[in-house]
Amino acid sequence: xxxxxxxxxxxxxxxxxxxxxxxxxxxxxxxxxxxxxxxxxxxxxxxxxxxxxxxxxxxxxxxxxxxxxxxxxxxxxxxxxxxxxxxxxxxxxxxxxxxxxxxxxxxxxxxxxxxxxxxxxxxxxxxxxxxxxxxxxxxxxxxxxxxxxxxxxxxxxxxxxxxxxxxxxxxxxxxxxxxxxxxxxxxxxxxxxxxxxxxxxxxxxxxxxxxxxxxxxxxxxxxxxxxxxxxxxxxxxxxxxxxxxxxxxxxxxxxxxxxxxxxxxxxxxxxxxxxxxxxxxxxxxxxxxxxxxxxxxxxxxxxxxxxxxxxxxxxxxxxxxxxxxxxxxxxxxxxxxxxxxxxxxxxxxx
Amino acid sequence: xxxxxxxxxxxxxxxxxxxxxxxxxxxxxxxxxxxxxxxxxxxxxxxxxxxxxxxxxxxxxxxxxxxxxxxxxxxxxxxxxxxxxxxxxxxxxxxxxxxxxxxxxxxxxxxxxxxxxxxxxxxxxxxxxxxxxxxxxxxxxxxxxxxxxxxxxxxxxxxxxxxxxxxxxxxxxxxxxxxxxxxxxxxxxxxxxxxxxxxxxxxxxxxxxxxxxxxxxxxxxxxxxxxxxxxxxxxxxxxxxxxxxxxxxxxxxxxxxxxxxxxxxxxxxxxxxxxxxxxxxxxxxxxxxxxxxxxxxxxxxxxxxxxxxxxxxxxxxxxxxxxxxxxxxxxxxxxxxxxxxxxxxxxxxx
Numbered sequence: 001x002x003x004x005x006x007x008x009x010x011x012x013x014x015x016x017x018x019x020x021x022x023x024x025x026x027x028x029x030x031x032x033x034x035x036x037x038x039x040x041x042x043x044x045x046x047x048x049x050x051x052x053x054x055x056x057x058x059x060x061x062x063x064x065x066x067x068x069x070x071x072x073x074x075x076x077x078x079x080x081x082x083x084x085x086x087x088x089x090x091x092x093x094x095x096x097x098x099x100x101x102x103x104x105x106x107x108x109x110x111x112x113x114x115x116x117x118x119x120x121x122x123x124x125x126x127x128x129x130x131x132x133x134x135x136x137x138x139x140x141x142x143x144x145x146x147x148x149x150x151x152x153x154x155x156x157x158x159x160x161x162x163x164x165x166x167x168x169x170x171x172x173x174x175x176x177x178x179x180x181x182x183x184x185x186x187x188x189x190x191x192x193x194x195x196x197x198x199x200x201x202x203x204x205x206x207x208x209x210x211x212x213x214x215x216x217x218x219x220x221x222x223x224x225x226x227x228x229x230x231x232x233x234x235x236x237x238x239x240x241x242x243x244x245x246x247x248x249x250x251x252x253x254x255x256x257x258x259x260x261x262x263x264x265x266x267x268x269x270x271x272x273x274x275x276x277x278x279x280x281x282x283x284x285x286x287x288x289x290x291x292x293x294x295x296x297x298x299x300x301x302x303x304x305x306x307x308x309x310x311x312x313x314x315x316x317x318x319x320x321x322x323x324x325x326x327x328x329x330x331x332x333x334x335x336x337x338x339x340x341x342x343x344x345x346x347x348x349x350x
Numbered sequence: 351x352x353x354x355x356x357x358x359x360x361x362x363x364x365x366x367x368x369x370x371x372x373x374x375x376x377x378x379x380x381x382x383x384x385x386x387x388x389x390x391x392x393x394x395x396x397x398x399x400x401x402x403x404x405x406x407x408x409x410x411x412x413x414x415x416x417x418x419x420x421x422x423x424x425x426x427x428x429x430x431x432x433x434x435x436x437x438x439x440x441x442x443x444x445x446x447x448x449x450x451x452x453x454x455x456x457x458x459x460x461x462x463x464x465x466x467x468x469x470x471x472x473x474x475x476x477x478x479x480x481x482x483x484x485x486x487x488x489x490x491x492x493x494x495x496x497x498x499x500x501x502x503x504x505x506x507x508x509x510x511x512x513x514x515x516x517x518x519x520x521x522x523x524x525x526x527x528x529x530x531x532x533x534x535x536x537x538x539x540x541x542x543x544x545x546x547x548x549x550x551x552x553x554x555x556x557x558x559x560x561x562x563x564x565x566x567x568x569x570x571x572x573x574x575x576x577x578x579x580x581x582x583x584x585x586x587x588x589x590x591x592x593x594x595x596x597x598x599x600x601x602x603x604x605x606x607x608x609x610x611x612x613x614x615x616x617x618x619x620x621x622x623x624x625x626x627x628x629x630x631x632x633x634x635x636x637x638x639x640x641x642x643x644x645x646x647x648x649x650x651x652x653x654x655x656x657x658x659x660x661x662x663x664x665x666x667x668x669x670x671x672x673x674x675x676x677x678x679x680x681x682x683x684x685x686x687x688x689x690x691x692x693x694x695x696x697x698x699x700x
Contacts, residue, residue: 200553
């Protein structure tokens with residue numbers, strides 16, 4: 001088991017620091033500490049709302065022994081922030097291996113690569129991919145139930161919802177499998193495809209390949225990316241949606257979010273509009289519908305979240321919950337029901 | 351001016367040999383011959399329906415002197431067909447420079463690269479791109495009219511329609527500019543972005559950058575790619591559509607085509623369905639509508655083409671023509687009208 005130090009560059013927002021937050025959430029035993037001079041001495045729990053007493057320190061010396069450093073932030077565009085370079089180089093000098101989900105590959109950075117070679121440390125560029133196959137629509141096993149999380153925007157919880165539902169279904173005895181499509185999901189799962197780093201002609205093909213590689217399981221929970229209406233990332237979203245040919249979609253959104261994150265000039269649309277868009281586009285390839293709504297109500301109280309939940313349930317007529325606040329029961333049930341409805345799961349599964 | 355020999359690997363179908371066909375159409379004075387043992391001795395005109403007496407021969411020795419060889423075919427997946435490798439290597443031995451639009455870069459093929467270096471010949475991998483910027487929606491000049499060709503499938507004529515309309519508008523004195531987004535268009539125009547070779551996270555950004563780089567012109571004709579309903583390439587199509595934020599779309603289709611080319615199991619949809627899809631998806635970013643239909647009626651007689659043209663005109667209520675058969679007048683007029691309608695062109699332009 002690796003002993004990992006996370007670099008967060010002082011970021012604490014779960015959007016920007018999403019890799020760190022989710023490694024803490026899903027791999028707590030592997031995270032020995034966080035290097036962040038800005039928040040040194042504070043507790044992980046107080047900064048990120050999870051992680052208990054994982055230490056946050058200003059220097060490697062003050063942190064527990066480790067063998068690996070992971071870049072814990074996901075900047076738009078995926079470049080290495082200048083202030084992290086020194087921390088990366090120091091990690092190499094200390095003989096720590098590197099894990100990075102940036103688009104800018106550490107293994108192709110001349111200074112970093114040369115130092116890593118000299119110190120004999122490994123670099124895992126999670127987003128490095130050589131996918132070069134187009135989609136062929138051959139060999140898809142229609143007994144496997146394909147569920148895909150989609151969203152109104154980036155950073156609304158698609159990965160968390162996919163993971164939580166996988167874990168819940170597994171706990172109920174179902175043969176469910178999480179299929180990672182983003183850097184953080186791949187770090188957590190240890191496999192997957194960084195779909196946003198694939199050359200665009202091969203995005204649909206890479207998504208199809210993920211299905212082919214995992215369809216021996218009964219239920220796939222395929223992590224979504226971006227949004228069909230995202231000015232930056234809609235290409236990624238559609239290629240993934242078309243390539244994985246889902247039977248059902250879980251529409252993820254963040255309560256209270258009004259604009260595309262980082263693009264104040266771009267208002268978000270109604271959930272009904274996203275539902276229509278995703279169902280229309282997905283069904284071009286394979287019959288598909290939205291089977292539930294996953295809300296991310298982290299900025300609100302229980303009462304406010306429950307009020308919105310009841311209102312949307314009435315308006316949209318769909319199962320809805322915040323998987324971290326309300327549990328996964330309602331959406332897990334919706335998945336099993338969808339599987340039964342289209343004949344991929346038997347009545348015994350319900 | 352380069353003196354180019356085209357390699358077609360025996361292909362004559364204008365889908366597969368589309369680079370060759372369109373270099374012959376738009377750069378006839380630069381094409382000295384075609385290397386194709388299968389059709390050696392036949393005339394270019396009889397094989398491709400254009401190109402007059404450009405010679406087709408079985409060997410370099412039988413062809414006129416040249417300084418460049420271009421791969422004239424566009425195989426799905428973009429790999430170098432094995433039977434072309436020997437012809438490429440012989441070209442290098444003869445000191446000919448290489449132009450390739452394949453995804454598999456000739457400059458990164460160890461054998462080809464080593465031989466090219468030894469013979470001091472250049473390799474232009476048209477699809478090689480380092481686009482790494484996300485879309486930002488900053489600096490777009492709303493005085494520039496953006497027209498985008500979209501389609502029911504690949505290889506229906508989007509590039510030809512964009513080029514023909516650009517030439518026609520220029521001839522009428524308008525400041526129109528063709529914006530190339532594919533390998534053949536880039537070879538013809540000498541600039542552009544191979545959008546399907548861009549990493550998917552940056553496709554929208556690369557398309558936006560093309561607009562920013564060309565918006566000093568009054569009218570842009572932006573070449574489309576693939577189709578929103580294409581199982582393989584829809585990611586490319588949507589990223590381009592969203593990134594270039596068109597004011598108007600010209601919907602291109604091939605008369606009589608019933609299935610996605612190369613995917614017999616995937617039937618095409620009605621033109622009304624594509625119109626709805628493209629307008630819906632484009633308008634998520636910027637108000638947009640389909641302003642005309644470009645038919646590709648190459649497999650039919652004048653009479654058959656005219657009959658379908660009249661029928662669709664009635665059904666869809668849109669200008670429609672085959673730009674190679676009927677001329678560009680009707681669609682050029684539709685573009686100017688769209689520009690006037692949204693206040694980007696004055697009445698004088700009509």
